[in-house]
Amino acid sequence: MVQRMxxxxxxxxxxxxxxxxxxLPCFDVMxxxxxxxxxxxxxxxxxRPYQLLQLSCRQYNSSIEERIFIAxxxxxxxxxxxxxxxxxxxxxFFPTKSPKRDDCEWxxxxxxxxxxxxxxxxxxxxxxxxxxxxxxxxxxxxxxxxLKATGELVARxxxxxxxxxxxx
Numbered sequence: 001m002v003q004r005m006x007x008x009x010x011x012x013x014x015x016x017x018x019x020x021x022x023x024l025p026c027f028d029v030m031x032x033x034x035x036x037x038x039x040x041x042x043x044x045x046x047x048r049p050y051q052l053l054q055l056s057c058r059q060y061n062s063s064i065e066e067r068i069f070i071a072x073x074x075x076x077x078x079x080x081x082x083x084x085x086x087x088x089x090x091x092x093f094f095p096t097k098s099p100k101r102d103d104c105e106w107x108x109x110x111x112x113x114x115x116x117x118x119x120x121x122x123x124x125x126x127x128x129x130x131x132x133x134x135x136x137x138x139x140x141x142x143x144x145x146x147l148k149a150t151g152e153l154v155a156r157x158x159x160x161x162x163x164x165x166x167x168x
Contacts, residue, residue: 014045016056016085016093021128023049023093023106038111038130049106050099053083060086068099074160075153080142082109082150087157094150096138105137109150115143 014035016023022036031044033052045052050064057064068081082094083106090110097104107126116125116133117140124140125133136143 014043014047014052014055015059016052016091018089018091018108018110021108021111021132022126022134023052024134025049025103025105027102036132036134038128038132040130040132048102049104053085053093053099053106056085057083064099071153075149075156077149077153080146080149082146082153084153084157087161090154092150092154094146096136096142096146103137107134107136107143107146109147109154112147115140115147 019037019039020035021038022034024034024036025048026032026034026044030046032048033045035043035045035052037043047055054064057067064083067083067085071077071081071084080095080098082092083099085091085093092109093106094109095104095106111128111130112126113129113131114127116127118125121135122139124136124138124143126136126143127133138146
Protein backbone atom coordinates (compact mmCIF):
# COMPACT_ATOMS: atom_id res chain seq x y z
CA MET A 1 0.00 0.00 0.00
CA VAL A 2 1.39 3.39 -0.96
CA GLN A 3 1.28 5.82 1.95
CA ARG A 4 0.36 9.41 1.25
CA MET A 5 2.38 11.67 3.55
CA UNK A 6 1.86 15.35 4.02
CA UNK A 7 4.02 17.57 6.21
CA UNK A 8 2.84 19.43 9.27
CA UNK A 9 2.90 23.19 8.90
CA UNK A 10 3.34 25.39 11.97
CA UNK A 11 0.15 27.34 11.32
CA UNK A 12 -1.79 24.08 11.03
CA UNK A 13 -3.06 22.75 14.35
CA UNK A 14 -3.60 19.02 14.26
CA UNK A 15 -6.61 17.91 16.23
CA UNK A 16 -7.12 14.27 17.03
CA UNK A 17 -10.49 13.32 15.56
CA UNK A 18 -12.59 10.20 15.00
CA UNK A 19 -10.61 9.77 11.76
CA UNK A 20 -7.33 9.31 13.66
CA UNK A 21 -6.27 5.66 13.77
CA UNK A 22 -2.79 5.83 15.30
CA UNK A 23 -0.16 8.22 16.57
CA LEU A 24 3.29 6.72 16.15
CA PRO A 25 6.69 8.02 17.22
CA CYS A 26 9.11 9.05 14.51
CA PHE A 27 12.73 9.61 15.41
CA ASP A 28 13.74 12.32 12.99
CA VAL A 29 15.05 15.81 13.64
CA MET A 30 12.11 17.43 11.85
CA UNK A 31 9.42 14.82 12.58
CA UNK A 32 8.57 13.40 15.99
CA UNK A 33 5.24 11.74 15.13
CA UNK A 34 3.38 10.05 12.32
CA UNK A 35 -0.38 10.35 12.50
CA UNK A 36 -2.26 7.70 10.55
CA UNK A 37 -5.81 8.47 9.42
CA UNK A 38 -8.52 5.95 8.54
CA UNK A 39 -8.08 6.50 4.78
CA UNK A 40 -4.37 5.57 5.06
CA UNK A 41 -3.12 9.15 4.87
CA UNK A 42 -0.16 9.92 7.11
CA UNK A 43 0.61 13.31 8.60
CA UNK A 44 4.05 14.06 9.98
CA UNK A 45 4.47 16.53 12.83
CA UNK A 46 7.32 17.90 14.96
CA UNK A 47 5.30 17.16 18.12
CA ARG A 48 5.79 13.93 20.06
CA PRO A 49 2.76 11.63 20.45
CA TYR A 50 2.29 12.57 24.12
CA GLN A 51 2.33 16.27 23.20
CA LEU A 52 -0.36 15.68 20.56
CA LEU A 53 -2.55 13.97 23.13
CA GLN A 54 -1.95 16.81 25.59
CA LEU A 55 -3.05 19.37 22.99
CA SER A 56 -6.11 17.36 22.05
CA CYS A 57 -7.20 16.99 25.66
CA ARG A 58 -6.84 20.76 26.07
CA GLN A 59 -9.04 21.28 23.01
CA TYR A 60 -11.73 19.35 24.89
CA ASN A 61 -11.21 21.52 28.01
CA SER A 62 -9.20 19.01 30.01
CA SER A 63 -5.63 17.86 30.52
CA ILE A 64 -4.06 14.51 29.79
CA GLU A 65 -3.18 14.19 33.49
CA GLU A 66 -6.84 14.69 34.43
CA ARG A 67 -7.97 12.16 31.81
CA ILE A 68 -5.47 9.59 33.13
CA PHE A 69 -6.54 10.24 36.74
CA ILE A 70 -10.22 9.78 35.83
CA ALA A 71 -9.50 6.57 33.90
CA UNK A 72 -7.66 5.18 36.92
CA UNK A 73 -10.57 6.06 39.22
CA UNK A 74 -13.37 4.92 36.91
CA UNK A 75 -11.96 1.61 35.73
CA UNK A 76 -9.16 0.87 38.17
CA UNK A 77 -6.56 0.85 35.40
CA UNK A 78 -3.04 0.98 36.85
CA UNK A 79 -0.38 1.01 34.13
CA UNK A 80 -0.37 2.10 30.49
CA UNK A 81 -3.58 4.00 31.08
CA UNK A 82 -5.82 4.68 28.07
CA UNK A 83 -6.76 8.31 27.47
CA UNK A 84 -10.39 9.24 26.94
CA UNK A 85 -9.98 12.44 24.95
CA UNK A 86 -13.70 13.01 24.45
CA UNK A 87 -16.07 10.71 26.34
CA UNK A 88 -19.11 12.01 24.43
CA UNK A 89 -17.81 10.80 21.04
CA UNK A 90 -15.85 7.78 22.26
CA UNK A 91 -12.51 9.25 21.27
CA UNK A 92 -10.25 6.90 23.26
CA PHE A 93 -6.59 6.02 22.66
CA PHE A 94 -4.51 3.33 24.31
CA PRO A 95 -0.71 3.33 24.69
CA THR A 96 1.63 0.45 23.94
CA LYS A 97 4.15 1.45 26.61
CA SER A 98 4.44 3.92 29.45
CA PRO A 99 2.78 7.05 27.99
CA LYS A 100 5.72 9.37 28.54
CA ARG A 101 8.24 7.09 26.83
CA ASP A 102 9.44 8.41 23.50
CA ASP A 103 8.73 5.07 21.79
CA CYS A 104 5.11 4.81 23.01
CA GLU A 105 2.58 4.27 20.23
CA TRP A 106 -1.08 5.25 20.59
CA UNK A 107 -4.02 3.52 18.88
CA UNK A 108 -7.65 4.60 18.63
CA UNK A 109 -9.69 1.89 20.33
CA UNK A 110 -12.65 2.34 17.95
CA UNK A 111 -10.48 1.72 14.88
CA UNK A 112 -8.86 -1.55 15.98
CA UNK A 113 -10.56 -4.64 14.56
CA UNK A 114 -7.97 -7.25 15.52
CA UNK A 115 -4.43 -7.92 16.70
CA UNK A 116 -2.52 -10.32 14.48
CA UNK A 117 0.73 -12.22 14.87
CA UNK A 118 3.18 -12.87 12.06
CA UNK A 119 5.52 -15.85 12.20
CA UNK A 120 9.04 -15.02 13.38
CA UNK A 121 8.05 -11.42 14.27
CA UNK A 122 8.02 -10.59 17.98
CA UNK A 123 5.72 -7.58 17.62
CA UNK A 124 2.00 -7.52 17.01
CA UNK A 125 0.20 -6.27 13.97
CA UNK A 126 -2.76 -3.92 14.45
CA UNK A 127 -5.58 -4.55 11.97
CA UNK A 128 -7.93 -1.58 11.60
CA UNK A 129 -11.66 -1.56 10.82
CA UNK A 130 -10.80 -0.65 7.21
CA UNK A 131 -8.37 -3.59 6.88
CA UNK A 132 -5.24 -1.47 7.12
CA UNK A 133 -2.36 -3.14 9.01
CA UNK A 134 0.16 -1.35 11.21
CA UNK A 135 3.26 -3.06 12.58
CA UNK A 136 3.48 -2.21 16.27
CA UNK A 137 6.49 -2.01 18.57
CA UNK A 138 4.55 -3.93 21.25
CA UNK A 139 3.89 -7.64 21.44
CA UNK A 140 0.51 -9.03 20.45
CA UNK A 141 -0.01 -9.97 24.11
CA UNK A 142 0.44 -6.35 25.27
CA UNK A 143 -1.75 -5.03 22.46
CA UNK A 144 -4.57 -7.46 23.28
CA UNK A 145 -4.39 -6.58 26.98
CA UNK A 146 -4.49 -2.86 26.18
CA LEU A 147 -7.40 -3.35 23.79
CA LYS A 148 -9.31 -5.29 26.46
CA ALA A 149 -8.57 -2.77 29.24
CA THR A 150 -9.64 0.09 26.97
CA GLY A 151 -12.88 -1.71 26.09
CA GLU A 152 -13.62 -2.13 29.78
CA LEU A 153 -12.92 1.56 30.37
CA VAL A 154 -15.25 2.56 27.52
CA ALA A 155 -17.98 0.27 28.88
CA ARG A 156 -17.59 1.78 32.35
CA UNK A 157 -17.87 5.32 30.92
CA UNK A 158 -21.02 4.29 29.04
CA UNK A 159 -22.51 2.87 32.25
CA UNK A 160 -21.77 6.12 34.07
CA UNK A 161 -23.31 8.17 31.24
CA UNK A 162 -26.47 5.99 31.29
CA UNK A 163 -26.75 6.42 35.08
CA UNK A 164 -26.38 10.18 34.75
CA UNK A 165 -29.09 10.28 32.07
CA UNK A 166 -31.48 8.19 34.14
CA UNK A 167 -30.95 10.38 37.21
CA UNK A 168 -31.62 13.63 35.34
